[in-house]
Amino acid sequence: MRIAEGNVSRGRHGACWAYPKCLTPVDWSFLIQHIVILQNLLAQDAVDANTMNNLDFDLHLDKVYKWTASSLEEKKTFIRCLRKLNHRFLAGSIAFVNVPSCAAEGNYFPCHRVWVFSIITIIALGTGEAESQEELHMYQEMSPKEAADVLKLMEEYEPLVNNSVAFAEQLSNDLHVLDEANLRAIISSEKQVTQLMSNIDEALAEVARVEETLQIYNELLGSVKQQMDHIHQENSLLHRIISNKTRLMDEILFLTTHLNLSREHCDALSRADLSSPSRVKACIAAAEALSACMNIQIHPGDRLYDREIKALFEQAKTFLVGRRKGSDSDLFASGESSPVAGVFPRFCAMNLSPPGTGSAGFLTCPMVSKQILEQVLRELQPLCTAEQQFIEKFFQLSHDAADLEVSARTELVEGYLILDHPGLLSEIFSCLEPELRGFLDICNKIHPFGCLQVLVTLNDSIFEMWDSSSALPASFLNTILGNMLLLTKNSFNKCIVSITRKIEETRMPSKLKGGILPSVSRFEEFVSFSEEVFRTAQRRRELDKAHLRLASSVFINSLSSANLKVNTDMVMMENFHHIHCFLCQKMIHCLEDKKIEAKQRYSEHMEKYIITYLGQPLEKLNQFFEGVKARVAQGVKEEEISFQLAYSKQELRKVIDKYPGKEVKRALETLYKKIHKDLSPEENLLPVVWHAMEQELIHQYQEFEDLIQRCYAGSGIAMDFTVEDLLSYFSSITVSNM
Incomplete structure (x- = not known):
């Protein structure tokens, strides 16, 4: 019988035994509980007493079971192991037949538990009490130390080993005692655990106090940062003021030094007396002095506000449509001071951030463009007004009201007074009108109805300038905004014409099954959006005209029943009912007549529909x-x-x-x-x-x-x-x- 891990040998009657890979203490309990199986073994017959070369042997249980070993040595070892178990645990109750004394004697008793379990397994297989082959394969090999510990345990409880049930109960009692000891140890350490938890709670409370203190420090530092930023801005303004004053003084000194003509020269030129050689000589000297003054090369002025104005509109575009790679706004984000901060500090303080763009590259929220345009105009107004006041005062160009009526060229455009200011400010702010026009073009493209927002913003800005006490009667910026307003009205009119054309050219699908028509939906969309934009507007004459024009197009746009598979009166009835309810909800004064007409048309078509089916x-x-x-x-x-x-x-x-x-x-x-x-x-x-x-x-x-x-x-x-x-x-x- 060859004994090896995982090896399975079969007897003549088809029985088999298997040897486990490892044996745990739980498996030993199983072994001890089943050692009573050996008591059922009556005899072990080696079949042939004269020669041990025969590999067969019999086990006498309830009947005779014949087995075949894998080798002679394995058979001898098995017999010696079985004899030792018979002597130790069963008091010699098993009879060994045809077994020579030399084969059964000897001190060899394998301490390895494989042999012990093999014998019990063979007996159990013979009696039909062994586990299945798959269950036996669950057992794994124990280490020699584990085997020694189990044998020591069996020797300690040797009186109980013969009684497997009592032995198992004793082991269970010992396990219970150990569990109680473990429980007492846990209870004894409860005070230490409580103290540890208390320390943890105190540590968490301390951490919370530290975080609260850090929060206070952060708030204080935030206030200090704001103050430092404000001081930095003030210092920047002071430096700019000092620099401008220095440059202005240099220019004044240059002009007063090189363009000065003495009183004598002025008198000689004014008298123009050529009656004597001395007076001729004085006139020549005065003329030469005047010629020298006129030939002085004056330092060319810097296109002065171009950089700041362009930077303002660039940053406004950044807020509006997102930052473009390589633009000037990228420099501002890198830590360098923005040129806008010098002239337009309030714009830099706007609570806006560059938004994400939609599929068309523009904002999805159209109201943002209105806010940014309003802020841009608020930044430009004090700058242009202050510059115009300085020029008029310095060069003594101011006029009273009577002079303005005579000298200024006025033009009345849709109720707005547009003044053609002299070209000096136009040269100083040469880039203002092109930049503003380009920015308004972008605002118009933000939304299909973006021109409405621009129109309202420009209207309100002009009215605010008229009401402002600081605004000049002939404001240069007001003239620029008037020009932009004319362009915006043109864009608005084109938008209304486009919407009207879409409404009038709408073709109904042949498979129309009723419901609200696309032309009605387009009209309602425009009215809802425009009313929200003009909600706080000071002037809405252009919008009322557009409402009437679009409403007339919707009411005139009739349906042809030739290609429709539904009743035309039913479709018109539903749509006029929808328009009437919509106009009742909006309560637009200029559309009151259209609301009454919609109700009348709705009633007429319902009457026709009823008569058709009645x-x-x-x-x-x-x-x-x-x-x-x-x-x-x-x-x-x-x-x-x-x-x-x-x-x-x-x-x-x-x-x-x-x-x-x-x-x-x-x-x-x-x-x-x-x-x-x-x-x-x-x-x-x-x-x-x-x-x-x-x-x-x-x-x-x-x-x-x-x-x-x-x-x-x-x-x-x-x-x-x-x-x-x-x-x-x-x-x-x-x-x-x-």
Whole structure:
């Protein structure tokens, strides 16, 4: 019997045994509990006592089991191990047959637990009590130290080993004692754990105090930073003022030194006396001095505000459409001082950051452009006003009101006074108008209706300048803004023309199933956006004109029923109802007449729609009485109608018999489904139309009854249903479809 890890040998009767890879203490408990299996072993027969070369041997349990070892040495080792177990644990109860004493004797008893477990496994396999092969493979090999500890434990409890149940109970009791000892150790350390938790809580509280202190320090440092930034800005302004004063003084000294003409020269030139040689000589000297003054090369001025103005608009564009790589605004982010900070410090303090751009590269929020444009104009106004005041005062160019009326060229443009200021300021601010025009172009492209925001902003800015006490009566900036306003109005008019053309050229799809038309949706979109933009505007004359123009286009744009698969009156009814509700919500004064017209058009189309479908429930009755009314209109007396062959009493009874109450109700149910299919759920006009249909049908029924009473008096002819029946039909259909 060859013993090796994982090896499986089979007996003649198909039984097998397996040797585990490792044996844990739990497995030893299993082994001890099952060692009683050895008590069932009656004899071990080596089959042949004369020769041990035979690899077969028998185990006598409930019956004889025959086994074959893998080698002779393995067979001898197995017999010696089994004999030792018989001597130690079973008091020699197993009989060894055909086993020579030399094979059974010897001190060899393998301390390795593989042999012990192998014997128990073989016995268990023989009796059918062994675990399955897969379960046996779960056991793993123990180390020699573990095996020695188990043997020591078995020797310590040797009296109990023969009784596996008592041995297992003793081990369980010992385990319980160890658990109690562990529990006592944990309880004894509870005070230390509590102290540790208390220390942790104190540490967390201290950390919170430190964080609070750091927060206070950060706030203090933030205040100090703001103060330092303010001081830095003030210092920058002071340095700029000192630099400007120095340069101005140098220029003044240069002009006063080189352009000075003495009093004598002035007198000689003014008298122009050439009567004597001395006076001729004085005139020549004065003329030469004057010529020298005129030929002095004056230092060319620097296009003075160009850099600052361009930087202002560049940064405004950055806020508006995002930063472009390589632009001047990238320099500002690198820590260098912005040129805008010198002349326009308030713009740098705007609470705006460069936003993300949409798919078209522009902002998705159109109101931001209005805020930035307002801030740009607020920055330019004091600069241009201060420069204009200085020039007029320094060069004594100011005029009173009477002089302005005579000398200034004025132009009245849509209620705005535009003054053509002398070209000195135009040279100083030469880049202002082109930069402003380019910036307004971008503002117009931010949103399809961006020109509305520019129009409102420019209007309000001009009105604010007129109301401002610091503004000049002939403001240069006001002239620039007036020019920009004219361009913006032109853009606004082009926008309205484009929207109007789209509304008028709208082509309805042939498979239109009702609902709100695209032209109506486009009109509402413009009105909603423009009203929000002009909500605080001081002037809205241009917007009122645009509203009236677009509303007229929407109302005139009729539908052609040739290519539509739905009722045209139904579509127009829903759309005019939608427009009426929209105008009631907006309450726009200039569109009050259009609101009334929309309600009227809505009622007209609903009446046409009802008349179109009203004849369907009582179609033949309707045709019959239409013929009766036509005969009466032609001059036939009412009492003679029954003598007409086509409108006799018999024909009337035939028509009435075709419309019993059940058929009328069924026809009304079909009509309700048709109306429900036609109308769109967004407008919720089904209850209104159904109620109007009910009133009109009752009116028609009463007209039929009146014609019967007047034209067929005394005939006893009456319809199969009454007005109360009609009311019941309509109510039942309404309730069943709720």
